[in-house]
Amino acid sequence: MIIGEKLDLHNNPKRLLPNVYLHQAFNASRELLGNDGFVAVMKRADTILPGMGRYLDEENWPPADTELLVPARHYSAFFQAIEEVGGGRAQMVTIGIRTAQMGFEGLGPAMKATLSVLKRLPGFRWRAETVLKAMADDLMDVFPGDREKQAIRVETDDERRLFLFIDRTGDSCHGRNGAHSPICHVYRGAIIGAVKLATGKIPNVRESACMAAGDDACVFEVGFDAEETDET
Ligand SMILES: [Zn+2]
Numbered sequence: 001m002i003i004g005e006k007l008d009l010h011n012n013p014k015r016l017l018p019n020v021y022l023h024q025a026f027n028a029s030r031e032l033l034g035n036d037g038f039v040a041v042m043k044r045a046d047t048i049l050p051g052m053g054r055y056l057d058e059e060n061w062p063p064a065d066t067e068l069l070v071p072a073r074h075y076s077a078f079f080q081a082i083e084e085v086g087g088g089r090a091q092m093v094t095i096g097i098r099t100a101q102m103g104f105e106g107l108g109p110a111m112k113a114t115l116s117v118l119k120r121l122p123g124f125r126w127r128a129e130t131v132l133k134a135m136a137d138d139l140m141d142v143f144p145g146d147r148e149k150q151a152i153r154v155e156t157d158d159e160r161r162l163f164l165f166i167d168r169t170g171d172s173c174h175g176r177n178g179a180h181s182p183i184c185h186v187y188r189g190a191i192i193g194a195v196k197l198a199t200g201k202i203p204n205v206r207e208s209a210c211m212a213a214g215d216d217a218c219v220f221e222v223g224f225d226a227e228e229t230d231e232t
Helices: 019-048 052-056 072-084 089-105 109-118 124-142 185-199
Strands: 016-018 068-071 152-157 162-167 201-209 218-229
Touching (some): 016 019, 019 052, 019 072, 109 124, 124 218, 185 201
Antiparallel strands (some): 201 218
C-alpha cells in the first residue's frame, strides 16, 4: 500500500476544524454518556488542555456549521478525555456511529447525491465503496488544500478483499503521539456508521495504522463482506 508522503497537519497547531465536528461529538457523547458522564469527560478534558472546561456550558459549544474555527486539538483532547475517564473502545465506536447518523442529517453534496443512487447498486461491496468515497470527498471539501494533497482517499485491495480509507490529516488524534496501537475509535465508529446507513449492514472495520502511533496516516480497513445484518 502506498500511503504517500507524510503531511504536516497532524501536529500543526494552526490546523482548524469545522465547528460542526465538535458540536456533533459533544451532542453524541452527552446523549450516550448521560449528562454526568459528559461533565466528567469535560472536566478531564480541561486538565488535558486547559480551557476545554468552557464547553461545560452548552452556550459555549461551537454551532453546527462548517466554519473552520475549532483548533483540531480541542477535538482530539475531547476523545482523549473519554478514554482517560474509562470510556471503552465499544463506547467510543458507538459515539462515532451516532455522529455519522447526525452527519447524514446535514449531508454534504457528495453524500446527498450518493444516497440517492445507492439503492440501485447491487450488494454490500459496491454500496460500501460508494459511500466511503463520498465520505472522503465531502471531508476533503471542508478544508481548503486537502483535496490537492489527496489528504483523504479510498483504495481497494482486491487480494485482501478490503477497502482502505486513508486519512493523512490525523485530525481525530491531532497532536497525540507515542501511542502503542491505533486510537481513533470514534473515527472508526463514524466509518462503521456511514457504511451501516448506506447498506443496512455492519461492516468489519479495523484501524491498521494511526498517526498517533507514528504512522504516516490513519488507515481503516473495511472488509468487502459485512459482519452481520441490521435486522438482528
Ligand atoms: Zn488514528
